[in-house]
Amino acid sequence: MPQAQNPEQLAEGRAAAQKQEPGAESLTPGPPLKVALLGFGTVGASVARILVERPELANRLRLTHVFNRGVSRKRADWVPDSVLWTDNFDDVLAGQPDVVVEVVGGVTPAREWVTQAIRRGMSVVTANKMLLAAHGPELLRAAAGAGVRLRFEAAVGGGVPLIHGVREGLAGDELTGVAGILNGTCNYILSRMFATGEAM
Numbered sequence: 001m002p003q004a005q006n007p008e009q010l011a012e013g014r015a016a017a018q019k020q021e022p023g024a025e026s027l028t029p030g031p032p033l034k035v036a037l038l039g040f041g042t043v044g045a046s047v048a049r050i051l052v053e054r055p056e057l058a059n060r061l062r063l064t065h066v067f068n069r070g071v072s073r074k075r076a077d078w079v080p081d082s083v084l085w086t087d088n089f090d091d092v093l094a095g096q097p098d099v100v101v102e103v104v105g106g107v108t109p110a111r112e113w114v115t116q117a118i119r120r121g122m123s124v125v126t127a128n129k130m131l132l133a134a135h136g137p138e139l140l141r142a143a144a145g146a147g148v149r150l151r152f153e154a155a156v157g158g159g160v161p162l163i164h165g166v167r168e169g170l171a172g173d174e175l176t177g178v179a180g181i182l183n184g185t186c187n188y189i190l191s192r193m194f195a196t197g198e199a200m
Contacts, residue, residue, distance in 0.1 A: 029059065036065035036097035036122075038089075038113060039104040040074045043127060047101055052080060061099075065092045089113055093120055102126040103154075107134050118142045118150070127154035 035051060037044055044066075051063040063083050068074045071087045084091060092100070093116060100117040102124060104110050110131050114124050118139065126132070132139075132152055143150035153163045166175065192198065 032058065032060050032062040033098040034064045034095070035061055035099045035101060036067065036092045036095060037063060038067045038092070038100060038102045038110075040066050040068040040071075040076075041103070043103040044068070044101075045076065047103060048076070048079060052078065052083075064097055065095050067092050089116070093117070096120075097122055099123050099125060102128055102131075104128070105130065107131055111135050111139075114139060114150075115142060118146050118148055121146060121148055123149040123151070125151045125154070127152070129155045 037048055037051075040048065048063060048066065051057060051061055063079070065084045065086065066074070066079065067086055067089060069087055071085045075085055079085075084095065086092065100114070100122050102110055102114055103126070104113075105128055107130055110126075110128055111134070114126065114131065117124050119142070124139075124143070132155055136152075139150050156163055
């Protein structure tokens, strides 16, 4: 089953893996994961705030790039000067981030950006439902082939950590199916259809 994690969970996973390795007690924690953010709208700005304003993340995650169209109008004074603001995706790739967080939305050009990041050995975290619906299996295969991770828990169930709960909490069980309404919009539409008899 595909796994999903946010950047903080990726860093925790790396730290946990180091602890489990033989002789890990002698390992010192590595440098923080470099995180490039694609998109600086409502969601992107919120992710950036978490990355730069939570001191407990400073030794695990470091925002290095913000990529957005019309980047000059998006700049925020609370983002550290060390962060590169750009509207050129090649600048992001050249910075060799460990993790690319894609919150641009849509299929094109998000698919191309995610694919390029994966091919360059960068793990990707996305909240892009449309991209996953159109190309999820393809992107998961590409990530597995490149030895990186594609995480998408933010695109599932309104950001409720559903995938992590199923993967970790039900690891010893055989999961044969999942049924339910995991999205507020779907809930509204289905409730209205039921109440009014409207067809799709």
